[in-house]
Amino acid sequence: xxxxxxxxxxxxxxxxxxxxxxxxxxxxxxxFPTPAIAQPAPLKVGxxxxxxxxxxxxxxxIDDGFRLYVEQQGGSLGGRPIQFVQVDDESKPxxxxxxxxxxxxxxxxxxxxxxxxxxxxxxxxxxxxDTNTMLIIPNAGVNEATGPLCAPNIFRTSFSNxxxxxxxxxVMFDEGRxxxxxxxWRYAAGQQMVGAFAExxxxxxxxxxxxxxxxxxxxxxxxxxxxxxxxKPDAVFAFFAGGGAVKFVKDYAAAGLNKSVPLYGAGxxxxxxxxxxxxxxxxxxxxxxxxxxxxxxxxxxxxTAFKAKTGQDGDIYAVQGFDAAALMxxxxxxTKGDWGARAQVAAAMQAAKFDSPRGPLSxxxxxxxxxNVYLRExxxxxxxxxxxxxxxxxxxxxxxxxxx
Amino acid sequence: MDAITFAVQLLNGxxxxxxxxxxASGLTLVFGxxxxxxxxxxxxxxxxAYLAWAIASYTGSFALAxxxxxxxxxxxxxxxxxxxxxxMIGRDHLAQVLLSFGLILVIxxxxxxxxxxxxxxxxxPSWLQGSIQLTEVLSYPVYxxxxxxxCLVLAVAIFxxxxxxxxxxxxxxxxxxxDMTRCLGIPFDxxxxxxxxxxxxxxxxxxxxxxxxxxxxPGMGDGMLILSFVVVxxxxxxxxxxxxxxxxxxxxxxxxxKVFFPQVSSILIYxxxxxxxxxxxxxxxxxx
Numbered sequence: 001x002x003x004x005x006x007x008x009x010x011x012x013x014x015x016x017x018x019x020x021x022x023x024x025x026x027x028x029x030x031x032f033p034t035p036a037i038a039q040p041a042p043l044k045v046g047x048x049x050x051x052x053x054x055x056x057x058x059x060x061x062i063d064d065g066f067r068l069y070v071e072q073q074g075g076s077l078g079g080r081p082i083q084f085v086q087v088d089d090e091s092k093p094x095x096x097x098x099x100x101x102x103x104x105x106x107x108x109x110x111x112x113x114x115x116x117x118x119x120x121x122x123x124x125x126x127x128x129x130d131t132n133t134m135l136i137i138p139n140a141g142v143n144e145a146t147g148p149l150c151a152p153n154i155f156r157t158s159f160s161n162x163x164x165x166x167x168x169x170x171v172m173f174d175e176g177r178x179x180x181x182x183x184x185w186r187y188a189a190g191q192q193m194v195g196a197f198a199e200x201x202x203x204x205x206x207x208x209x210x211x212x213x214x215x216x217x218x219x220x221x222x223x224x225x226x227x228x229x230x231x232k233p234d235a236v237f238a239f240f241a242g243g244g245a246v247k248f249v250k251d252y253a254a255a256g257l258n259k260s261v262p263l264y265g266a267g268x269x270x271x272x273x274x275x276x277x278x279x280x281x282x283x284x285x286x287x288x289x290x291x292x293x294x295x296x297x298x299x300x301x302x303x304t305a306f307k308a309k310t311g312q313d314g315d316i317y318a319v320q321g322f323d324a325a326a327l328m329x330x331x332x333x334x335t336k337g338d339w340g341a342r343a344q345v346a347a348a349m350q351a352a353k354f355d356s357p358r359g360p361l362s363x364x365x366x367x368x369x370x371x372n373v374y375l376r377e378x379x380x381x382x383x384x385x386x387x388x389x390x391x392x393x394x395x396x397x398x399x400x401x402x403x404x
Numbered sequence: 405m406d407a408i409t410f411a412v413q414l415l416n417g418x419x420x421x422x423x424x425x426x427x428a429s430g431l432t433l434v435f436g437x438x439x440x441x442x443x444x445x446x447x448x449x450x451x452x453a454y455l456a457w458a459i460a461s462y463t464g465s466f467a468l469a470x471x472x473x474x475x476x477x478x479x480x481x482x483x484x485x486x487x488x489x490x491x492m493i494g495r496d497h498l499a500q501v502l503l504s505f506g507l508i509l510v511i512x513x514x515x516x517x518x519x520x521x522x523x524x525x526x527x528x529p530s531w532l533q534g535s536i537q538l539t540e541v542l543s544y545p546v547y548x549x550x551x552x553x554x555c556l557v558l559a560v561a562i563f564x565x566x567x568x569x570x571x572x573x574x575x576x577x578x579x580x581x582x583d584m585t586r587c588l589g590i591p592f593d594x595x596x597x598x599x600x601x602x603x604x605x606x607x608x609x610x611x612x613x614x615x616x617x618x619x620x621x622p623g624m625g626d627g628m629l630i631l632s633f634v635v636v637x638x639x640x641x642x643x644x645x646x647x648x649x650x651x652x653x654x655x656x657x658x659x660x661x662k663v664f665f666p667q668v669s670s671i672l673i674y675x676x677x678x679x680x681x682x683x684x685x686x687x688x689x690x691x692x
Contacts, residue, residue: 052512053623056521186670214662215670218627219618222416223662229542230409243523243621250525250619256535256543276525276619 042083043332043339046103048114048124049138051088054217054242055116057272058317059088062138064310065321066113069329072305077325078332080339085109089120096123104133110339111136113324116317118142118161118189125149134342136327138320143192146368148399152346155367157323159289160395161192162199165266167373167390168237168287169200172264177235179209181228183248184239185216193239193266201237209233219247225255236261241268246276253280267376267383272315274381281378289369290316290358291376291385299357319357327352327363366397408539413659419548421655422555423614427628428635428647429562430606436642437579437599440492441500444507446629448604452477452611453620454515457524460615466529470612477608481601489600490593494582512622521622528616547616554613562644575599579642631673638677640690649688 047066049059063086070082085107087099096119103109104127111134115121121140128135128151135154137145141161145154172180180201184190190213198208210231212224228236236257240248245268252258258280263269267288274281292315302322306314327349334348335341353362362370373390376383431445455473460466484507492500527533528547535543566572578585578592585592610628618624635654639646654673661672680688 052521054621056622057523060521213666217623218670220420220658222420223413223659226409226412226416226542227663229412229539230406232541243619243624246523246525246619246621251617254535254543254545254548254617256537257541260541273523276523278525278527 040080040337042081043077043111044083044085044107044109045328046085046087046107046109046112046114048087048089048099048103048112048120050091050116051086053091054244055091058116058139058242061272061312061315061317062113062116062321062324065306065314065318065323066138066325067321068302068306068309068318069322069325071309073325073329077329078335079337080332087114089115089117091115091117091120093117093119093123096120097127100124100127104128104131110134111328113138113321115140118192119187121145122149122188125151125154128154132342134345136324138324139317140189141192142188143395143398146364146366146395146400147397150366150397150400152367153342155327155349155363157327157369158320159371160368161189162196163368163371163393163395164288164373165193165196165239166200167393168197168264168266168375169202169206170204171285171287171375171389172201172235172237173204173206177262177264178206179233180206180235180237181210181212181231181233182208182237183212183224183228185218185244186213187216190216190239194237197237197266217242217244219244221248221251222255225251225257228261229255229257233261236263238263238265238269240265241271242273245269246273249273249277249284250280258283267316270376270378270383272317274378274383281381284378285375285386286378286383287373287375287389288316288383289371289373290319290383291374292382293384294357294359294374295385296355296357296359298355302357314357316358323354323356323358323361326354326356330354360392364394364397366395366400368395368397370394412538412542412544413663414656415544415552417656417659418652419552419655420659421652422552422559423610424631424635424654425648425651426555426558426613427607427610428632428639428651429559429644430603430610431632432636432639432642432644432647433606434600434603435636436644437575438489438493438596439582440489440600441497441504442603443501443504443629444511445504445603445607445632446625446627447508447511448477448480448607448625449611449628450620450622450625451480451511451515452608453526453615453618453624454519454524454611455608456612456615457526457620458519460526461524466527466616469526473612474605474609478601478605481604482597484604485597485600490596493596515622524620526615526620545617551613551617558609559648566644571595634673634677636687638680638687640684640687642691643687643689646687646689 047063051059089099103112113136116139118140121137121142125145137156139158141159143160143162146156182194184194263284265286267286269286270281270284303314306318330352331345331349335344350363359372364370370392372388373393375386375389377386427449434440434442452473455476456469459472460469532547532550535545537543574590574595635647635650639650657673657676661669
């Protein structure tokens with residue numbers, strides 16, 4: 001049992017337990033649906049996700065979402081039972097290559113699903129390209145993964161940083177904001193999101209007055225909030241996530257800025273964080289490829305099933321995990337469970353079109369989702385849909401040599 | 405930058421520095437008096453915040469959360485000293501680092517089992533919930549100002565205990581020469597225990613008091629641990645006054661660094677530390 005545990009810290013009991021539980025769950029799951037004779041070998045899915053640290057909850061939800069889809073299919077995808085291996089990437093880029101190599105080399109997984117942190121995802125993309133391993137990115141939005149580094153074996157079920165932020169530029173300009181300050185962490189995801197927003201906003205005719213940034217994952221915002229108060233812009237566009245997003249929104253409201261300088265942001269500012277942000281989050285407008293009250297059948301049944309499985313309210317991270325499994329299923333069904341026919345699998349995955357809880361979902365030539373981007377506003381503790389900020393938005397995939 | 409903005413940024417810097425001092429003082433006390441490196445200091449900070457959140461959300465009272473979480477932190481300190489730490493006194497630093505690193509993992513695991521890994525926030529007491537309008541658009545939360553005052557009072561209390569009381573004399577004597585203090589019949593081992601527990605309680609208290617303006621999340625202790633070490637090394641290991649000066653320097657450097665030199669703000673405090681160590685290898689007030 002312990003052989004299926006991949007860990008950079010051998011003494012970590014939590015990971016041992018989680019891995020064992022995962023293996024048990026997988027074992028229990030594929031006993032039922034497949035006949036005793038000619039049982040196909042299980043397909044090994046390696047989760048490389050943050051199970052600890054700032055993004056721990058996000059990692060767990062992606063994991064839960066993926067498993068939910070597999071459970072709904074009776075524990076198998078395209079006729080192949082699924083077996084899971086978990087690695088905690090701790091959102092640490094420096095150990096990402098080792099973790100990924102362990103999954104691919106020692107664990108010999110068939111597909112890797114991961115991760116949240118863009119820096120870690122970049123290292124994973126490099127290993128996936130070198131080893132021709134199938135990689136499905138269920139969150140990290142780093143543009144390069146489906147840009148200059150795009151490859152037939154690299155898919156994404158989430159978004160590109162460009163994709164979710166560029167539409168906000170026009171939205172804010174149309175709402176009469178002309179001078180805007182941006183604020184984020186100084187790391188790949190933050191700079192790309194803010195950059196894409198600035199691109200859309202400048203194109204619409206607005207002006208970014210100042211780009212504020214602080215080191216990831218620092219949460220001491222007070223100096224920069226005072227700076228915003230001095231600059232008195234029409235609005236602020238922010239990108240933070242997890243604990244940092246909670247603290248920023250609370251600090252912003254505590255400084256009274258929310259009354260005079262409206263806060264806008266990438267959806268992650270208020271996704272999964274509203275309970276902790278409380279009233280401080282009210283009125284914040286964000287763009288994302290999901291909203292809590294999306295009125296479609298897939299979303300309703302997804303939310304009900306997720307609640308039944310985990311006791312918690314599903315969110316975009318869970319949806320992205322769920323869709324990662326759905327995407328794999330599309331590839332596997334096309335080859336009747338033969339993961340070895342990789343070219344066919346990849347082609348079927350790229351051609352996949354389905355009704356995701358987020359709305360219609362298809363994939364670009366660079367394997368990035370083509371999807372609606374929604375404008376949402378925080379009301380009553382939810383990210384409620386205001387309008388569709390961009391219909392079927394497709395990332396420009398700059399630098400990607402279009403695949404055949 | 406006009407005078408008001410400058411004053412607000414100064415306040416930001418001092419307030420940040422005072423919080424750093426509160427957490428780092430416990431670290432420097434334990435280090436200076438027991439000679440024990442406690443890497444788990446940040447973990448106790450996180451635990452304090454989670455305990456405060458748990459008690460506050462269960463009882464609805466911040467005061468109860470403060471008292472309860474503080475008492476638990478202190479009791480935990482006493483127990484850990486009895487079981488583990490007293491065996492580490494006088495041992496080489498590697499053993500201490502291993503022990504306290506183990507404690508980080510255990511505490512993180514306990515937090516995971518007891519409280520999960522969600523991000524939480526704690527409401528400040530209702531009479532501290534308002535804010536003061538400073539400029540046209542900027543107001544300052546009353547809680548932050550109260551936090552400054554509490555940290556100042558605590559700093560004075562720590563200085564008073566160490567410099568002016570009999571207990572403080574024993575502590576200073578023990579830090580100076582452990583064996584001689586024991587020879588004189590002073591129950592130094594007992595003092596050790598309460599100094600260690602006090603250090604843990606200070607870390608916990610830092611977490612509790614910061615919880616309402618920060619958020620309570622799993623990795624919150626990691627960054628604080630590193631900053632605390634920077635403060636302690638900068639001020640001189642074992643010196644509470646040094647820690648106070650170091651903490652204020654770090655707070656101000658970080659705040660004004662972010663405003664004036666945003667591109668390099670992340671390394672400024674480490675540049676400051678390196679500079680000070682070149683000039684005074686034992687820290688500002690450290691003994692040679």
